[in-house]
Amino acid sequence: MAELRALVGVKRVIDYAVKIRVKPDKTGVVTDGVKHSMNPFCEIAVEEAVRLKEKKLVKEVIAVSCGPKQCQETLRTALAMGADRGIHVEVPESEAERLGPLQVSRVLTALAQKEKAGLVLLGKQAIDDDCNQTGQMTAAMLDWPQGTFASKLTLEGDKVTVEREIDGGLETIRLKLPAVVTADLRLNEPRYATLPNIMGTN
Amino acid sequence: MLRLCGGRLAAQLGSLHGSLQKPACGSVRGVLSCIDPSLGLNDVQKEFQKVAFDFASREMAPQMAEWDQKELFPVETMRKAAQLGFGGIYVRSDVGGSELSRLDASVIFEALATGCTSTTAYISIHNMCVWMIDSFGNEEQRHKFCPPLCSMEKFASYCLTEPGSGSDAVSLMTSAKQQGDNYILNGSKAFISGGGESDIYIVMCRTGGPGPKGISCLVVEKGTPGLSFGKKEKKVGWNSQPTRAVILEDCAVPVANRIGNEGQGFLIAMKGLNGGRINVASCSLGAAHASVVLARDHLILRKQFGEPLANNQYLQFKLADMATRLVASRLMIRNAAVALQEEREDAVALCSMAKLFATDECFTICNQSLQMHGGYGYLKDYAVQQFVRDSRVHQILEGSNEVMRMLISRNLLQE
Numbered sequence: 360m361a362e363l364r365a366l367v368g369v370k371r372v373i374d375y376a377v378k379i380r381v382k383p384d385k386t387g388v389v390t391d392g393v394k395h396s397m398n399p400f401c402e403i404a405v406e407e408a409v410r411l412k413e414k415k416l417v418k419e420v421i422a423v424s425c426g427p428k429q430c431q432e433t434l435r436t437a438l439a440m441g442a443d444r445g446i447h448v449e450v451p452e453s454e455a456e457r458l459g460p461l462q463v464s465r466v467l468t469a470l471a472q473k474e475k476a477g478l479v480l481l482g483k484q485a486i487d488d489d490c491n492q493t494g495q496m497t498a499a500m501l502d503w504p505q506g507t508f509a510s511k512l513t514l515e516g517d518k519v520t521v522e523r524e525i526d527g528g529l530e531t532i533r534l535k536l537p538a539v540v541t542a543d544l545r546l547n548e549p550r551y552a553t554l555p556n557i558m559g560t561n
Numbered sequence: 562m563l564r565l566c567g568g569r570l571a572a573q574l575g576s577l578h579g580s581l582q583k584p585a586c587g588s589v590r591g592v593l594s595c596i597d598p599s600l601g602l603n604d605v606q607k608e609f610q611k612v613a614f615d616f617a618s619r620e621m622a623p624q625m626a627e628w629d630q631k632e633l634f635p636v637e638t639m640r641k642a643a644q645l646g647f648g649g650i651y652v653r654s655d656v657g658g659s660e661l662s663r664l665d666a667s668v669i670f671e672a673l674a675t676g677c678t679s680t681t682a683y684i685s686i687h688n689m690c691v692w693m694i695d696s697f698g699n700e701e702q703r704h705k706f707c708p709p710l711c712s713m714e715k716f717a718s719y720c721l722t723e724p725g726s727g728s729d730a731v732s733l734m735t736s737a738k739q740q741g742d743n744y745i746l747n748g749s750k751a752f753i754s755g756g757g758e759s760d761i762y763i764v765m766c767r768t769g770g771p772g773p774k775g776i777s778c779l780v781v782e783k784g785t786p787g788l789s790f791g792k793k794e795k796k797v798g799w800n801s802q803p804t805r806a807v808i809l810e811d812c813a814v815p816v817a818n819r820i821g822n823e824g825q826g827f828l829i830a831m832k833g834l835n836g837g838r839i840n841v842a843s844c845s846l847g848a849a850h851a852s853v854v855l856a857r858d859h860l861i862l863r864k865q866f867g868e869p870l871a872n873n874q875y876l877q878f879k880l881a882d883m884a885t886r887l888v889a890s891r892l893m894i895r896n897a898a899v900a901l902q903e904e905r906e907d908a909v910a911l912c913s914m915a916k917l918f919a920t921d922e923c924f925t926i927c928n929q930s931l932q933m934h935g936g937y938g939y940l941k942d943y944a945v946q947q948f949v950r951d952s953r954v955h956q957i958l959e960g961s962n963e964v965m966r967m968l969i970s971r972n973l974l975q976e
């Protein structure tokens with residue numbers, strides 16, 4: 360549907376290639392001065408949303424990130440990949456540690472309703488906490504159907520067919536929009552942002 | 562979950578368990594704070610540096626050994642790079658370029674060179690050629706030649722050196738005699754990177770009398786009768802790019818293909834080289850950065866005399882020296898790049914100093930990293946030897962480091 364708006368959540372996490380170190384007081388891992396980037400599964404979600412827009416099945420891709428001001432870097436990456444707008448829900452550094460799936464789902468729920476999104480695309484889990492909860496909680500709060508661990512997504516009219524990777528193999532379900540879908544590894548291969556696109560985010 | 566089928570994410574997760582054999586793809590993105598190449602850059606620069614690093618580690622590093630050993634010219638990979646805007650980085654956007662600064666270009670080449678130094682060096686030469694046409698060509702030439710070069714649908718080569726004129730470039734002898742609407746070219750060029758594969762040859766030739774003012778710059782297209790190539794040279798490094806002599810025998814080139822005015826050719830060639838020197842030095846930087854990361858990882862992993870090599874003070878100090886010289890080289894290059902893009906009067910001297918310093922230091926760093934690897938460093942299974950071989954020639958071409966000293970001393974001693 361050319362009127363469909365996709366809301367894509369993107370999380371800023373410690374870069375996958377960094378060797379993690381535990382803080383001396385054992386309260387967590389060292390994040391100061393450590394390289395961060397967009398959660399790889401969120402990249403896959405952004406890529407899928409942009410592909411849907413290129414196929415003219417989605418009208419607008421809105422990227423959202425919750426956290427301190429550095430989240431704007433992550434939003435910039437999403438814009439460079441092809442998202443139309445970025446929304447930064449600012450959470451001060453001091454409170455950011457207590458931000459978890461429950462809080463983020465509440466934010467996404469409110470934004471999905473405010474922005475009148477018909478599709479919420481998320482990564483299946485973040486590589487720092489591995490919670491695998493935000494997508495499911497958001498769907499429950501919105502009372503929308505959910506297609507998690509998606510390895511294939513097909514939009515047709517007001518339905519979305521999702522092929523899911525589950526423990527027993529592959530499962531195909533069909534959801535009526537609006538719906539929440541979480542991206543798994545094999546959904547797509549995210550594009551590199553091009554220089555013109557990166558310059559355009561300035 | 563670790564099924565390595567397609568998906569670059571799968572490759573990322575796989576490389577976390579990589580062995581010594583893997584090039585520095587994973588750890589180059591990590592934090593090694595003092596040598597982090599993103600320090601001092603703005604947000605946008607960090608963004609495209611990240612893209613360049615990702616491209617290098619995913620599209621180039623896994624294949625750099627094969628490209629070297631089989632002497633493959635990685636056309637498809639370079640075209641993918643061009644799609645991201647790396648084909649005409651500092652070329653104006655109305656002809657397909659990315660219209661970025663010299664500093665931006667240096668950052669990008671440095672990152673790409675960690676994936677394959679030889680291929681990145683060729684990409685930088687290509688960029689230099691497109692810029693020359695963009696800057697000095699007329700509108701018709703810009704719109705004819707630049708777009709397919711920016712997309713790397715076509716490749717370009719820079720032809721200045723001859724068998725009889727290397728450092729003494731001004732003494733070149735390839736002649737171009739005007740006959741009607743054409744120049745008839747006779748002569749040969751040596752050591753041309755991309756020779757035989759490129760579609761566009763930027764040839765500096767003599768249209769007038771002796772000296773620099775007699776030299777003009779012509780675009781010769783592949784397939785022109787009278788244009789032929791020598792054998793593919795067998796080299797110590799830079800094996801992912803073919804190097805051949807370019808032979809011109811009564812080769813007729815339209816006068817419309819002349820870039821700039823008659824007699825302007827040497828100036829155009831030298832202006833191209835100023836940027837080219839920063840670019841090639843940036844490639845050395847990438848090789849050295851990757852080598853330092855590889856050395857560091859090896860020192861942590863390898864044990865002798867009951868402890869990791871990293872506990873040995875000599876090696877700790879050696880690594881510190883390598884890192885210090887790496888950062889010094891990087892600062893010189895970036896400083897020179899800024900001077901060039903601001904068209905400062907000291908730009909030429911700074912570019913020469915940066916090229917001289919960085920190519921020498923970075924080769925030494927790569928070589929020292931190889932030494933730290935012990936016997937393993939000498940095996941082609943390990944990437945460090947390729948960084949050594951590829952960066953060696955940077956001390957020789959684009960103006961040898963001896964010529965750099967000539968330019969610097971001339972600047973110091975001029976009245």
